[in-house]
Amino acid sequence: MATHVPPAILGRTGLRSSRLGLGTAGWPARVSPEGTVAALRAAFDLGIRHMDCAAKYNTETQVGRALRDVGAPADLVVATKVCSYYDEDLNTEFVSYNPAAAERSVERSLRLLGRERLEIVYIHDPAWENLPLIYQRGGVLDVLCALKDQGLVAHLGMASWDHRAVLWAIEHGAFGVVQGFHVNTLLNRSGRRGMYAEAEARGIGICDSGPYAGYILATGAVPGARYNYAPASPEALNAARRLESACAARGVGLADAALGFALQDPRVDVVVVASGDPDHVRSWARAMDLPLTPADYEELERIAGPDLDVFSAMLPRVQLHL
16 A cells, blocks of 8 residues: 655646645644644655645634644645635634735734745635636735735635636636636546646646545445535435445445545646544545556446536636636
């Protein structure tokens, strides 16, 4: 079994990262400080050199403390996100395209994470109709470019469920990295045919998040199974059952095959997975050495059936004039 995650280069940015990244959504707020340190240590021991954070996750305090306690590797790539936020006092998530808020968010992330520079700052989850607010003169994009000029941010990224927003970023020129969510899974391959192909053609780095499709490809079709964080539909449950049987016949687990499927796409530079369980983190090594051939993955795609895409991948592509 592979015991070390290989390095990866994020497209034309030249950033040296790792094939796997550790996501920090949710779990650092649910485990002890010692547990967060243990998860980070397991990730770093495995060779993971990519941390995916966000203001919306409300976990940068815990992550920053753990990074100081464990000793962050010198070559660690740290990414965070702005424009989607969490208000702890109100216990609610909200979206803001206020440029001053984005600037303060970056400054806060630098402080909380204990960094002098953030390797990537993404604009987080904008929809197509939000883009004019982002690129207007003096808007969020101008602010982020100014922070980049100051050396506080190395590269800008776009991370969104709306494929049209990602495609706009790919064409814009200011963005070096894009991130898709749940679009490179055994249940939804739409990212491969659309935005990932476009990003590769322009040399833009690709980070792919959510190989377990939130969360049914990790749990299987259990009672209460969730797909894209919502109760799984009958179609998703049936597809997961078919995949479980097919994986078992090949001597692999569904979760391992799901991660292996995301990893075997050569266009994707980094696959981001989230877990606060050190044993689970270490188990990701199995996915890099599965006894599955490209033909096996093609057969799993066929068994899964048509994409179960709830992220508007098929919305018409509209030209946004800059």
